[in-house]
Amino acid sequence: MPIYRLSNNLVFPDPSLAEEDGLLALDGDLSPERLLLAYSNGIFPWFSDEEPILWWSPDPRFVLYPKDIRISHSMKKILKKNIYKISFDTCFRDVISNCSNMRKEEGTWITNEMIEAYCKLHELGFAHSVETWYEDKLVGGLYGISMGKCFFGESMFSTMDNASKAAFITLSKLLDEKGFVVIDCQVHTHHLESLGAVYISREDFSQMVKRAISIEPLKLFF
Structure with a gap:
């Protein structure tokens, strides 16, 4: 299943849709509003300079x-x-x-x-x-x-x-x-x-x- 690409809207996919390694989505931004929405849904950013913004929700936690x-x-x-x-x-x-x-x-x-x-x-x-x-x-x-x-x-x-x-x-x-x-x-x-x-x-x-x-x-x- 293709990884979900975030738009400008402050919306994340359901964390249950994450890949086996926990990767849920990519792109978006690191605005305060998006970061707080992410954390409130058990999602966090983790990426390097060479990568797009990657969002994760691993299972188990x-x-x-x-x-x-x-x-x-x-x-x-x-x-x-x-x-x-x-x-x-x-x-x-x-x-x-x-x-x-x-x-x-x-x-x-x-x-x-x-x-x-x-x-x-x-x-x-x-x-x-x-x-x-x-x-x-x-x-x-x-x-x-x-x-x-x-x-x-x-x-x-x-x-x-x-x-x-x-x-x-x-x-x-x-x-x-x-x-x-x-x-x-x-x-x-x-x-x-x-x-x-x-x-x-x-x-x-x-x-x-x-x-x-x-x-x-x-x-x-x-």
């Missing part, structure tokens, strides 16, 4: 429930020692740029176009960053999208051991305190699996997102 964050004994010791300072939304552009730069050798999907699009979402109060500092130097962090009671994780980086893990654990605890339902991890990584992320079906994820987004109006949560 890899997620982490904030209440189920798994913290190793060694990580508990690191957090207890306060080696790192964690902050929120203090330097979003620096975080997303570091996420991009750390992956350039292997080929990054965080293109300049993506950086500008997500910085715009940050200005609008939907995209957020978590920063890890060591002696006033940014050494790790992550960014993602917050809608309702869902946090859609996008990427993380680390230049010191466990720096991104410290950011993720701190974020998970905060989201749990605020009643967030799920952190979308999109696809499997061993790093996220070690922290407690699990697979669920695309249908279950879609229904969860619809319920969680409707819990309260979209707003800045930090």
